[in-house]
Amino acid sequence: MMWSLSAYRSVFIAVGLIGVILCLVPAAVMLVPAPDAERFSELYILGPGHKAEDYPFNMSEGNNYSVILGVGNHMANSMYYGVYVKFRNSTESLANSTTSSSLPALYDYRVFLRDGQVWEGNLTFSFSNIVFNGNSSYVGGIRVNNVEFGLDKTATWDNESSGYYYQLFVELWEYDQTGNGLFYHGRFASLWLNMTSSA
């Protein structure tokens, strides 16, 4: 069976049109905006084995403890983050999803990430001048990444959880070009720590 000439002409015209469209696709793609994916930043704490387990819990004077802090950027452009390390007893201010803790940062990390990039850093800490008196405990100092800070914190014995509880937490702050500064992003991660007289 043989096609007519006009049928072949239609085939040639169709092939020509497809070819022209394919040649112009790269330029056309530049005119189409990229799909708006969900934008977010992540903050996490991992145990020393790089897993979400074996977090340090029972603290004693002079021992070194370490965890891994992580920040991930999924904001579709490069980001400048501030990671603030803070320490509190159970009665002091803790960050929430809208407000940062009013406590001063003991240590901070400044992290610059491309979209899709993840940063991880070690956080090592130890405590000094831990004193127990009756049903209360006192912590005089903390050493964060080899830098010594005075603490002067007390905690009373927690009957429910059987311990002297303090909290080490990190807040994620993001750089905002309009505000020309770092602003709290509503993300924080924390570790409960129990002060003991021995490990």
Next chain:
Amino acid sequence: MRLRHLLRLCAKGSAWLLLSLIIVGLLSYGPVRVKIADGASASIGDAETAIRQAFNVTLGAERAGVNVTGLLSRLDEAGLDLSMAEAASNGGNASGAADLAGASKTLADGVATDALALKGSAASWFSSFSQAFEIGLVGAGLFVVVLLLMWRWFKRYYNPRLLGSRPGVAA
């Protein structure tokens, strides 16, 4: 009697001298310490500003299509120096803090300069688009010309075949 009086005068004089020295020492030492602390916090403030500005320029370069991976890793170093400067300042090491903050500022200023240069040399979106469009047009034109030539050849090939396949009358 006179000797005793002289000795008493000497003792009084020494006491006054000692007191004066202490006061002068306190007055001169106090402002020096304040000056060092102020110097460290001013350096830290300068470094923070330099980092912010460098990041703003880097973002601008990224939006212009520049690969900013290298610039960001240098900013990371500047940020680390600044964090260490703040820690040193909190620990009372004002001169160490000022040195680290100075190093951080130098790094950040370098990043800002390089980001600005890279942004200036990066092709704008319009020039990239027009380049892609021109290449596409030339490609499409060549494709159409080749297709027309093929069509002309095909028509020449097709007609004799059609004629050759014309049904004839058997003798």
